[in-house]
Amino acid sequence: MKKIELLSSGKAKSLYTTENSDQLIMEYRDDTSAFDGKKIEKLAGKGTVNNRFNAHVMQQIEKSGIPTHFIDEVSENESLVRKLEMVPIECVVRNITAGSICKRLGLEEGMELNPPTFEFFYKDDELGDPMVNEFHIISFNWGTEEDIEEMRELTFKVNDVLKKMFADGGLLLVDFKLEFGRQDGKMYLGDEMTPDGCRVWDAETRKKLDKDRFRQGLGDVIESYQEIASRIGVSLEN
Numbered sequence: 001m002k003k004i005e006l007l008s009s010g011k012a013k014s015l016y017t018t019e020n021s022d023q024l025i026m027e028y029r030d031d032t033s034a035f036d037g038k039k040i041e042k043l044a045g046k047g048t049v050n051n052r053f054n055a056h057v058m059q060q061i062e063k064s065g066i067p068t069h070f071i072d073e074v075s076e077n078e079s080l081v082r083k084l085e086m087v088p089i090e091c092v093v094r095n096i097t098a099g100s101i102c103k104r105l106g107l108e109e110g111m112e113l114n115p116p117t118f119e120f121f122y123k124d125d126e127l128g129d130p131m132v133n134e135f136h137i138i139s140f141n142w143g144t145e146e147d148i149e150e151m152r153e154l155t156f157k158v159n160d161v162l163k164k165m166f167a168d169g170g171l172l173l174v175d176f177k178l179e180f181g182r183q184d185g186k187m188y189l190g191d192e193m194t195p196d197g198c199r200v201w202d203a204e205t206r207k208k209l210d211k212d213r214f215r216q217g218l219g220d221v222i223e224s225y226q227e228i229a230s231r232i233g234v235s236l237e238n
């Protein structure tokens with residue numbers, strides 16, 4: 001499968017059309033950004049790590065019966081994916097307090113949440129991806145009641161799969177975001193699942209191994225991504 005035309009380019013990934021109108025090539029670039037694109041750097045090798053990380057995780061999710069847009073890897077930093085009509089909503093599950101929920105609610109970082117929290121955010125960088133609820137989604141025609149229920153159900157199923165996968169590697173899945181879309185009426189998990197879109201800590205030391213290392217200037221970003229990948233069985237060899 002070959003790239004034909006650039007369809008869109010985000011902060012860290014680009015999408016290209018292919019000869020199949022229902023399929024796209026997702027290119028993972030070395031670009032790294034935080035704070036809605038206000039902090040941007042290139043980190044050598046990040047595109048390859050994230051592509052292979054995502055491929056591994058998506059395959060594990062598929063094995064659990066959850067449909068994803070991932071089809072196959074086509075190069076070290078590219079994957080073939082289904083072209084979806086995306087719902088412009090991010091679904092966020094939090095198993096442990098960190099990030100924006102601590103700022104919004106004055107919470108201490110590191111509190112275990114049982115049950116996990118679930119939040120919707122409207123995907124718009126210029127607005128800072130504001131938090132929204134079901135009424136906003138339906139009233140502004142961003143999605144239907146069916147979309148909401150299906151996205152919530154699938155997100156919690158993904159949480160169960162990922163928590164176990166990371167726990168088996170001595171890791172804590174703190175939180176993550178997911179996006180969804182439809183093709184021919186069927187809902188699929190879209191976008192990506194990499195350390196860019198989730199928080200992961202060492203289970204014993206609670207050392208941060210995800211993109212917070214970039215956000216907070218902690219260093220060793222790629223090395224930490226590689227460590228997570230190694231612990232959950234991702235092969236990074238050519």
